[in-house]
Amino acid sequence: MQQDLDFDVVVVGAGLPGLALCAALRRTQLSIALVEGRMPEWPVGGWDARVYAVSPSSARFLEGIGGWAHLDHSRMQPLARIEVFGDRGARLDFSAFDVGVGELAWIAESGLIARELWEGVKRQANVALFCPARPVALGRVDERSTLELEDGRRLGAALVVGADGVNSWVRGQAGLDARFTDYGELGVVANFRCEKPHLGCAWQWFRPDGVLAFLPLPDQHMSMVWSAPEATARDLLQHDATTLAQHVAAAGDHVLGALEVVTPAAGFPLRLMEVPKVIAPGIVLVGDAAHAIHPLSGHGVNLGFADVRVLADVLATQDRGVLGDVRVLRRYERRRAEEVRAMQLTTHALHELFRPQWPALSWLRNSGLNLTQRMPVVRNALVRYALG
Numbered sequence: 073m074q075q076d077l078d079f080d081v082v083v084v085g086a087g088l089p090g091l092a093l094c095a096a097l098r099r100t101q102l103s104i105a106l107v108e109g110r111m112p113e114w115p116v117g118g119w120d121a122r123v124y125a126v127s128p129s130s131a132r133f134l135e136g137i138g139g140w141a142h143l144d145h146s147r148m149q150p151l152a153r154i155e156v157f158g159d160r161g162a163r164l165d166f167s168a169f170d171v172g173v174g175e176l177a178w179i180a181e182s183g184l185i186a187r188e189l190w191e192g193v194k195r196q197a198n199v200a201l202f203c204p205a206r207p208v209a210l211g212r213v214d215e216r217s218t219l220e221l222e223d224g225r226r227l228g229a230a231l232v233v234g235a236d237g238v239n240s241w242v243r244g245q246a247g248l249d250a251r252f253t254d255y256g257e258l259g260v261v262a263n264f265r266c267e268k269p270h271l272g273c274a275w276q277w278f279r280p281d282g283v284l285a286f287l288p289l290p291d292q293h294m295s296m297v298w299s300a301p302e303a304t305a306r307d308l309l310q311h312d313a314t315t316l317a318q319h320v321a322a323a324g325d326h327v328l329g330a331l332e333v334v335t336p337a338a339g340f341p342l343r344l345m346e347v348p349k350v351i352a353p354g355i356v357l358v359g360d361a362a363h364a365i366h367p368l369s370g371h372g373v374n375l376g377f378a379d380v381r382v383l384a385d386v387l388a389t390q391d392r393g394v395l396g397d398v399r400v401l402r403r404y405e406r407r408r409a410e411e412v413r414a415m416q417l418t419t420h421a422l423h424e425l426f427r428p429q430w431p432a433l434s435w436l437r438n439s440g441l442n443l444t445q446r447m448p449v450v451r452n453a454l455v456r457y458a459l460g
């Protein structure tokens with residue numbers, strides 16, 4: 073018979089938001105259990121296939137929780153400028169200089185940030201790590217949530233946080249609905265060495281065969297995200313390295329000259345996921361468990377960091393006995409609902425507007441880009457909004 077282990081908070085999932093939540097609660101009196109199903113693996117040498125545009129507000133948040141200052145900045149690229157192209161010659165650009173900031177974002181590998189957070193959380197006095205470990209049952213008795221692990225251990229807590237990604241087990245167990253809209257696309261990612269310097273510029277093309285983005289990485293490298301219809305994406309994934317490099321260089325108008333693959337292509341299905349309620353008694357969802365958006369805005373992980381910042385803020389000011397009370401959790405839900413909804417609506421609307429199947433909208437979308445380009449006030453307001 074296994075004994076129950078008691079905590080204030082159990083976090084399921086050690087992706088970036090789950091780790092960041094533990095780190096954000098490091099100066100509180102709360103005892104935390106972090107349950108992760110897989111032993112973490114960091115790419116050795118080479119470049120991580122998953123690369124993020126970390127917004128300045130996420131960078132400030134990470135700095136405040138000790139997950140930024142010691143990152144290897146030689147592997148991170150400040151983003152100075154973004155150029156966006158429509159499908160009929162329209163063009164829009166944004167620059168850090170125009171809005172008076174040092175950078176629009178930092179382009180950084182997922183593994184780089186995850187490793188820094190993981191190493192910090194591992195040493196954190198108020199966190200107990202359960203890894204690898206998977207939960208098999210979730211219950212609620214006398215205002216306490218209980219989580220039973222595969223190996224029979226039982227964890228009790230006032231609050232269970234579902235930070236377990238888009239197919240969240242916690243969300244399913246708590247009976248919280250998720251509405252999926254399948255884009256019928258895969259996000260194909262790969263990293264390349266480039267012939268020409270990128271000068272800190274990112275490019276995005278709304279093409280008939282999807283949305284192609286080049287994100288700059290240090291040492292004349294770049295990370296590609298091509299959100300492409302499934303058939304096109306499958307073709308891209310089947311190309312050998314030379315053909316892929318030539319195909320991507322041509323699709324990007326050779327802005328970076330010849331390309332050489334340094335991280336092979338990988339594909340991820342793209343879906344919009346809306347979760348009308350992200351809380352239940354003793355349960356709260358953060359990160360991709362609470363929302364998923366199309367990667368064209370490059371904002372997924374930034375939404376997750378913002379969730380965690382708000383949740384940590386709410387939890388840090390409460391008595392430990394009431395952490396799972398829906399009246400407390402509603403403060404988190406209310407504070408996050410507007411931004412999440414706005415980001416989902418905007419990325420979904422942009423995606424629909426640029427669907428090649430709707431050529432009648434071609435004039436509208438290209439005129440929209442050109443018009444915004446000619447209105448610096450609107451353009452800079454958009455950038456300031458994106459900078460948070």
Ligand SMILES: Cc1cc2nc3c(=O)[nH]c(=O)nc-3n(C[C@H](O)[C@H](O)[C@H](O)COP(=O)(O)OP(=O)(O)OC[C@H]3O[C@@H](n4cnc5c(N)ncnc54)[C@H](O)[C@@H]3O)c2cc1C
Nearest residue numbers: 085087088109236237241259340359360370371372373374
């Ligand atoms: C192609 C693509 C490109 C993207 N590009 C960007 C970008 O440029 N910028 C950006 O901000 N975002 C981007 N995103 C989104 C970003 O990847 C996600 O928002 C982010 O990874 C979400 O983190 P998460 O921890 O919520 O989920 P995940 O990263 O999925 O992590 C969930 C964690 O929970 C663990 N877990 C799952 N189930 C269980 C269980 N039952 N028990 C225990 N542990 C469990 C998993 O092992 C994992 O460690 C992109 C996404 C895609 C698909």
